Amino acid sequence: xxxxxxASVVLVHGxxxxxxxxxxxxxxxxxxxxxxxxxxxxTVSLAEDVAATKMVIDAQDKPVVLVGHSYGGVVITxxxxxxxxxxxxxxxxxxxxxxxxxxxxxxxxxxxxxxxPILPPQDGFLFLDRSRFHASFAADVDADKAAFMxxxxxxxxxxxxDGAVTEPxxxxxxxxxxxxxxxxxxxxxxxxxxxxxAGAKTIETPGSHAIxxxxxxxxxxxxxxxxxxxxxxxx
Numbered sequence: 602x603x604x605x606x607x608a609s610v611v612l613v614h615g616x617x618x619x620x621x622x623x624x625x626x627x628x629x630x631x632x633x634x635x636x637x638x639x640x641x642x643x644t645v646s647l648a649e650d651v652a653a654t655k656m657v658i659d660a661q662d663k664p665v666v667l668v669g670h671s672y673g674g675v676v677i678t679x680x681x682x683x684x685x686x687x688x689x690x691x692x693x694x695x696x697x698x699x700x701x702x703x704x705x706x707x708x709x710x711x712x713x714x715x716x717x718p719i720l721p722p723q724d725g726f727l728f729l730d731r732s733r734f735h736a737s738f739a740a741d742v743d744a745d746k747a748a749f750m751x752x753x754x755x756x757x758x759x760x761x762x763d764g765a766v767t768e769p770x771x772x773x774x775x776x777x778x779x780x781x782x783x784x785x786x787x788x789x790x791x792x793x794x795x796x797x798x799a800g801a802k803t804i805e806t807p808g809s810h811a812i813x814x815x816x817x818x819x820x821x822x823x824x825x826x827x828x829x830x831x832x833x834x835x836x
Contacts, residue, residue: 608664608666615672688777693792
C-alpha cells in the first residue's frame, strides 16, 4: 500500500466554478500527508484547460493521482496520459471516450432526467440560472455557501464543451469513480455508464453534483483508495 508521502494529488475543477471548491478535500488530504495541488484552469477551451493541468502535473516530484469533478473529468481524461499520472479519480464527472466532448455526452439525456438550468450563451460563455443553482448544482450544500457559489460563477466557454478527447487516459491508467446518486446536473445513469465503460472501481453516495463540497471526506477517502490501489509509490 502506498504511503501518503509517496503520492501527489492534483485536483481539477469543473464548469461554472473554480478550484476553491476543493478547499476541504485539500485540507483533509494535506493533513493525511499528501502533496496536494489545485489546478485553476480557465474553462475557455479544452486545450487551454489541459495545458494548465499538465503544467501542474509536470511540477510534481511524485507520482500523481489526478482527480476531476464534472467537466474536470474531460480535462483529466485528456491530460492523464502524462507519464507522471498513475491513477484517475472521477467525482460525478464526465469520462469521455475518444472523439467525445461534453456536448456529445449530454446530447441525448436519459428519459426523465432533470434539465440543468443553463442560460443561453452570452458572447460564447455559459452560466447557470442563479435562482436555480442551489437546487440543481448544490442541493446538499449549505444555503449561504450555495448562494455564494451561484454569485461567483466562472463563465464556462462553449468551446470547452465542444472540446473532444483524443486519447482517453482511462484506457491505459486505473480509474476510480464516485457516482453522486442525487445529481441533477449529470444524471446518475450517465455517470454509471461512463464509469462502467472506463472499467472504474466505483462507489455510489447520495449527494448532489457538488458532492466534493458537501462530502469532502467521502471524496478524500476515494482519492486515498486510488492512491493505494494504483501502487503510486512505484515507477
